[in-house]
Amino acid sequence: MTKYLGLFLAAAPASILIAQVARTQRLWVAFIEAVQIMGIVAIAILADWLLLNLGIHQLQQRLHQKASQQSQPWLSLGASLLRLTLRILLWSFVLSWILQSAQSLSPWHERIDSTIQFLLKRVTVVFNTPFMELGRTKITLNFLFLILFLSFGVIFISHWVSEWLKSRILVQLRVDRGNQETITRVVSYSLSFIGFIVVLQTAGIDLSSLTVLAGVLGIGFGFGLQNLASNFISGLVILLEHPIKVGDFIEVDGLLGTVEKISIRATIIRTNDSQYVIVPNNRFIEKNVVNWSYGSPDSRIHIPVSVAYGSDTVLVTEALLSAARQDPRVLLTPPPSVWFRGFGESAYLFELLVWINRPQDSEPIKSALNFLIEQELRQRQIEVPFPQLDLRLRDLGELRSLAHYYHRCAASVPQTSAVTAPAAPEMAKAEPSLTNLLRNISCFSRCSNAELQMLIELGNREFYTVGEVICREGDPGDAFYIILEGSVEVRSEQLNQILATLYEGEFFGEIAVLTGMPRSATVRALEETVLFVVHRAAVQRLLQAHPQLAEEIARELAVRQQVLQELGLVNSQEIKSLPPLHWIRHRLKTLFDV
Incomplete structure (x- = not known):
């Protein structure tokens, strides 16, 4: 009995020591796993910052510098989607690695793995289940997403090819801005149309099955979408015939401005006040359009001038021509000219005609010439008339009585020393005729x-x-x-x-x-x-x-x-x-x- 008691007393501390050692080993293993998890998370955070934030941001800036202003929003959207996709893949990989490497989390790994596999199977079933048929082709969500992805790819490729053609070839050939935009648009629309046909054929869709849909769309264009169809056809006519081009200064329905963009539906015009106006394309086909830049930018502007009767007409001509030659924006060839339009109610009617090569500056040039004309007429003492009216009085009796009354009042006032009238200011020295x-x-x-x-x-x-x-x-x-x-x-x-x-x-x-x-x-x-x-x-x-x-x-x-x-x-x-x-x-x- 004493022997077994001694053995028990000797084994108790050993068992306690063994239990403490085993417990310490488990804590140590848990500590090592925690350090590994923290290291993996730290590496993932560093990779997220370097690759996704810094790397994609620099790539986006370089692409923005090379890309046109129109494609910059699409680049920003693509960069955001790429950043989100890479971030999801990165943290999914980190989570999977943590669950596999940590033994204490192995039950969670099995549960999560089974849950993900179950969800993937359900999603696969949903995406592969056909919900309609188009001819012999079964339409599923997977099929729609594939078509959508390929369509975005076609749009991106056609846009990139057209911009590359514009920046690398057309600019080198020194094609004018309007023709550059026209060629770019035609190439982009053509590649997009061909790409969509190829995508639909590759996906297995029989285009003959779309004849009914095309007929419905045709009826829609004929009735409900006739304005859109008219603008569409007008846009094609503008792009092919070139009655107006990007960069032209035009006037349509009293609207003056520079053509900034010609699309398939509407044209964007920037006015002299830097306001952008969207004009439907059928306006340029149905209305009278004044294209100041068509053929040659040289154009003539008319400035009406009225002078008083009795003025020297040759002196007036000198004044108007002198004012025209003082503005550097007025062309000397063809030279300015003066027309004597006729005889007005209270003035001679003249018109100054000058040629300019910047029609978008016609209004500022008219204003500057009006200032110069007023100065030249004042220097030559040529009077600018104002409207005059004849006043007829029917009853003059009361007017005569008032005149006699004021005459008697003036006579009753004692005469004072004469007040010297102020001397008239000396007239400015007129330029010799x-x-x-x-x-x-x-x-x-x-x-x-x-x-x-x-x-x-x-x-x-x-x-x-x-x-x-x-x-x-x-x-x-x-x-x-x-x-x-x-x-x-x-x-x-x-x-x-x-x-x-x-x-x-x-x-x-x-x-x-x-x-x-x-x-x-x-x-x-x-x-x-x-x-x-x-x-x-x-x-x-x-x-x-x-x-x-x-x-x-x-x-x-x-x-x-x-x-x-x-x-x-x-x-x-x-x-x-x-x-x-x-x-x-x-x-x-x-x-x-x-």
């Missing part, structure tokens, strides 16, 4: 206002800085000049001396233009100088329109024979062989074809 300046030139002294107006219309103003050379000795005489502001120096390089100094209102270079001889001196600006320049083409147009003027100019130049000889324009042999008048007539006929 080009008509008068041209008449100072002896060759044009007998020209009528209409003849001088032609020179004024075809001439232009030029600005020269201090010391800038206007023309050099020996250069061809292709223009003559009238000094509007400043002064110039005329210097003979051959004699090395100054011949003259010319000031405002004087002119030079007319003999070289009319005779076709080279310049006899060099002309340089002494200060900031504004010149009115009349080119040989303007003189030729004037002489062709008025042939009798050539004879008068020839007689005037013949009188100045001594001046021509001093300038070296006529040598002695020509004088002896041909009379000066005949020689000048021959020169005018040769130069100006009159």
